[in-house]
Amino acid sequence: MSQAIKSALAIFAVTVTAALPLAVAAQSYPNKPIRLIVAFPAGGSTDIVARLVAQRLGERLGQQVIVDNRGGAGGTIGTEIAARAAADGYTLTMGTTSTHVIAPAAYTTVKYDPVKDFEPITLVASTPYLLVLHPGVKANNLKEFIALVKSQPGKLNYASAGTGSTTHLAMEMLNRAASMDIVHVPFNGNGPAGTAALGGQVQALFGSMPAVLPHAQAARLRPIAVGTSKRSPALPNVPTVAESGFPGFEVSLWLGFFAPKGTPKVVLDRLQKELTDIANNAEMKAAFEKNGASGVTNTPAEMRMLMKEELDKYGKVIKAAGIQLK
Amino acid sequence: MEELFANLSLGFETAVSLQNLTYCFIGVFVGTLVGVLPGIGPLAAIAMLLPATFNLPPVGALIMLAGIYYGTQYGGSTTAILVNLPGESASVVTCMDGHAMAKNGRAGPALAIAAVGSFFAGTVGTILIAVFGPPLAEVALKFGAPEYFSLMTMGLIASAVLASGSMLKAIAMIFLGLIFGIVGTDVNSGMSRFTFGASGLADGLSFVVVAMGLFGFGEILSNLEKGEEASSRDLLNAKLTHLYPTWEDMKLSAGAILRGTAIGAFFGTLPGAGPTISAFSAYALEKKVAKNPEQFGKGAIQGVAGPESANNAAAQCAFIPTLTLGIPGSGTMALMLGALTIQGIAPGPQVMTQRPELFWGLIASMWIGNAMLVILNLPLVGLWVKLLRVPYRLLFPAILTFMAIGVYSVNNLDLDIYLTVFFGLMGYVFLKLKCEPAPLILAFVLGPLMEENLRRALLISRGDPLVFFTRPISATFLILTILLLIVMILPAVRKKREVAYQEPPAA
Numbered sequence: 089m090s091q092a093i094k095s096a097l098a099i100f101a102v103t104v105t106a107a108l109p110l111a112v113a114a115q116s117y118p119n120k121p122i123r124l125i126v127a128f129p130a131g132g133s134t135d136i137v138a139r140l141v142a143q144r145l146g147e148r149l150g151q152q153v154i155v156d157n158r159g160g161a162g163g164t165i166g167t168e169i170a171a172r173a174a175a176d177g178y179t180l181t182m183g184t185t186s187t188h189v190i191a192p193a194a195y196t197t198v199k200y201d202p203v204k205d206f207e208p209i210t211l212v213a214s215t216p217y218l219l220v221l222h223p224g225v226k227a228n229n230l231k232e233f234i235a236l237v238k239s240q241p242g243k244l245n246y247a248s249a250g251t252g253s254t255t256h257l258a259m260e261m262l263n264r265a266a267s268m269d270i271v272h273v274p275f276n277g278n279g280p281a282g283t284a285a286l287g288g289q290v291q292a293l294f295g296s297m298p299a300v301l302p303h304a305q306a307a308r309l310r311p312i313a314v315g316t317s318k319r320s321p322a323l324p325n326v327p328t329v330a331e332s333g334f335p336g337f338e339v340s341l342w343l344g345f346f347a348p349k350g351t352p353k354v355v356l357d358r359l360q361k362e363l364t365d366i367a368n369n370a371e372m373k374a375a376f377e378k379n380g381a382s383g384v385t386n387t388p389a390e391m392r393m394l395m396k397e398e399l400d401k402y403g404k405v406i407k408a409a410g411i412q413l414k
Numbered sequence: 415m416e417e418l419f420a421n422l423s424l425g426f427e428t429a430v431s432l433q434n435l436t437y438c439f440i441g442v443f444v445g446t447l448v449g450v451l452p453g454i455g456p457l458a459a460i461a462m463l464l465p466a467t468f469n470l471p472p473v474g475a476l477i478m479l480a481g482i483y484y485g486t487q488y489g490g491s492t493t494a495i496l497v498n499l500p501g502e503s504a505s506v507v508t509c510m511d512g513h514a515m516a517k518n519g520r521a522g523p524a525l526a527i528a529a530v531g532s533f534f535a536g537t538v539g540t541i542l543i544a545v546f547g548p549p550l551a552e553v554a555l556k557f558g559a560p561e562y563f564s565l566m567t568m569g570l571i572a573s574a575v576l577a578s579g580s581m582l583k584a585i586a587m588i589f590l591g592l593i594f595g596i597v598g599t600d601v602n603s604g605m606s607r608f609t610f611g612a613s614g615l616a617d618g619l620s621f622v623v624v625a626m627g628l629f630g631f632g633e634i635l636s637n638l639e640k641g642e643e644a645s646s647r648d649l650l651n652a653k654l655t656h657l658y659p660t661w662e663d664m665k666l667s668a669g670a671i672l673r674g675t676a677i678g679a680f681f682g683t684l685p686g687a688g689p690t691i692s693a694f695s696a697y698a699l700e701k702k703v704a705k706n707p708e709q710f711g712k713g714a715i716q717g718v719a720g721p722e723s724a725n726n727a728a729a730q731c732a733f734i735p736t737l738t739l740g741i742p743g744s745g746t747m748a749l750m751l752g753a754l755t756i757q758g759i760a761p762g763p764q765v766m767t768q769r770p771e772l773f774w775g776l777i778a779s780m781w782i783g784n785a786m787l788v789i790l791n792l793p794l795v796g797l798w799v800k801l802l803r804v805p806y807r808l809l810f811p812a813i814l815t816f817m818a819i820g821v822y823s824v825n826n827l828d829l830d831i832y833l834t835v836f837f838g839l840m841g842y843v844f845l846k847l848k849c850e851p852a853p854l855i856l857a858f859v860l861g862p863l864m865e866e867n868l869r870r871a872l873l874i875s876r877g878d879p880l881v882f883f884t885r886p887i888s889a890t891f892l893i894l895t896i897l898l899l900i901v902m903i904l905p906a907v908r909k910k911r912e913v914a915y916q917e918p919p920a921a
Contacts, residue, residue, distance in 0.1 A: 160825055250601065
């Protein structure tokens with residue numbers, strides 16, 4: 089670059105600086121490392137997605153993005169910390185269906201408002217829920233399974249990762265949609281729930297894709313339906329619940345980035361642009377798909393819309409199933 | 415058999431590369447260093463060090479994490495013996511006789527026997543994984559809620575044996591432990607119990623908080639009371655006769671190591687409280703078969719050798735369900751699976767066939783790691799023992815500082831530090847009242863699992879309690895429990911009374 093162009097640029101920069109202080113904030117952002125709060129322990133599925141994205145985000149912003157695991161109380165502790173953090177763009181959080189929809193809808197003690205306390209930036213990934221059966225269960229598809237449950241109401245059991253978890257609500261939604269009666273047996277997390285289904289302690293599990301996909305692929309669990317509106321590329325032969333007779337049925341876990349309310353718009357725009365590029369990157373999409381997730385992006389307005397719809401949808405299930413967490 | 419050798423040679427080929435040996439050494443070394451810091455157990459250490467492995471190749475990352483895992487496990491025993499600080503629930507048992515040995519000036523033999531026992535158990539564990547991994551994993555799947563409940567019941571009854579003093583006090587401590595275990599969110603209903611609105615209590619009291627408080631903090635408080643001179647005398651006056659175990663020690667320990675290893679290998683494959691249950695059961699067994707049961711709690715070397723071997727065998731066998739089925743048996747194993755996922759490997763039964771170099775490389779590295787641990791730690795015994803000569807006015811503040819950092823690092827919650835102080839005061843009161851905290855800790859760890867599985871079993875059986883007796887594995891545990899009760903109540907009561915009469919009360 090020649091000296092002349094450099095000084096021209098410098099003059100231009102000075103002029104712009106004087107004229108548009110906001111643009112400078114955007115240009116100088118970030119000038120120190122960014123903290124990304126993950127409200128779940130290291131090594132969990134949320135943490136894995138966060139770390140995959142954080143590394144690339146750091147490269148693009150020229151500053152390190154440090155993952156800060158603040159697990160506990162179903163993700164509400166870390167999310168509350170993020171809600172209270174300074175709105176300067178240096179604290180972000182990875183929000184999910186659990187932290188931003190289900191916990192606020194089910195817990196009476198959550199101290200943040202998922203819509204009012206945050207600036208949504210974009211989704212980055214979504215993982216479907218997969219309905220799997222123990223191989224000993226005599227049903228090869230969703231229709232047969234529902235018929236089986238209906239033929240002996242209240243006799244079969246399903247596992248969940250905990251009362252009020254997404255895996256619990258997904259099955260309760262199906263229970264209601266199909267007017268069947270299969271009994272909920274809560275476990276302490278996805279691992280033990282999967283073990284119970286593998287060992288035949290329970291007959292069914294509406295599990296998160298990354299947790300149950302390896303067992304489905306090894307034919308130790310029989311996948312019969314995915315909860316998303318579209319089939320999963322990881323299991324193209326498994327139909328969706330919606331196409332098996334329940335149009336509109338949709339349960340998935342989304343993961344997205346949030347900043348505390350009041351974060352400058354220029355900062356949010358920059359992050360939205362970089363994160364969208366990262367999530368749409370082919371290599372990233374492949375990394376997600378390997379684990380049964382898929383890269384998805386949207387706009388802040390769409391994200392607000394999604395949260396409102398889901399708060400309403402899950403709120404109804406929670407009420408109808410009489411789930412109350414304190 | 416031939417296939418096994420082919421597999422093992424593939425494993426050693428992978429593990430013995432200079433690069434992987436280095437990763438293994440770094441893991442074991444860092445693990446030991448972090449493990450001797452009070453309050454930092456394997457789970458916290460791996461959570462902290464996990465990101466450091468993200469940029470390594472998959473095999474290297476896993477080998478290093480496994481090294482950190484047994485390093486911290488072993489480091490935890492070191493602090494248990496030297497300063498009465500158990501790094502994780504299984505080391506609580508080591509505290510009892512290990513620290514008593516240190517007080518008698520036999521910290522060296524205690525540390526050395528822990529290292530030797532761990533190495534032997536680790537070797538057996540590695541062989542078991544290599545030969546019987548997949549079939550053993552299937553056993554884990556046979557364990558449902560009724561089996562777990564009966565197993566926990568047996569463990570809890572056995573914990574009464576742990577107490578060397580009054581049986582009544584031990585039972586009171588067990589109940590107290592059960593009550594502390596209730597704190598937190600109830601798995602079945604999702605309701606909070608005894609959390610007083612604090613979100614930091616929603617996941618229950620952390621083990622580290624309770625153990626650090628009752629053991630380490632309580633011990634320090636009671637030492638302060640004695641004044642520096644008197645308390646230093648405790649550890650120093652009893653002259654260090656031997657740095658390493660005598661021939662007599664080895665003879666006493668050999669059987670304990672064998673029995674401990676067998677117990678650990680059995681319980682380790684079961685997802686859940688494997689290492690803890692094994693360590694406690696091994697201790698109870700040693701106390702039963704020993705010719706000198708009255709020495710237990712006062713520095714019996716079998717009380718260190720048995721549980722330490724059991725703990726390490728179990729820690730090794732915990733890899734079986736994790737690697738062959740993709741089922742994490744503990745929080746630490748869940749982290750290991752997370753590490754695999756980050757490396758782009760979907761954990762599950764297919765890992766063994768799709769990535770044989772990874773599976774067998776890890777197994778070979780387990781043995782190498784255990785060997786490195788023993789080579790690293792035997793010379794360090796002298797150094798650790800010298801550490802005890804640091805005057806208490808320097809040692810205690812240092813321990814308290816590290817303890818606070820360790821406790822905080824588990825959940826990044828300051829509430830945990832205050833809670834540790836609370837349990838510390840409680841530990842001091844218990845020492846004054848001669849109530850032993852070990853049964854409390856075991857009940858605290860097993861209680862929630864027992865309740866959870868009792869309610870789950872009854873939920874699945876639709877309220878029919880017969881389910882505990884009609885399932886063979888569960889029935890076996892319950893019969894063993896009853897036998898244990900009979901064996902314990904009849905002669906033990908008589909024997910204990912005699913012992914109590916003959917011996918002056920322990921200090």
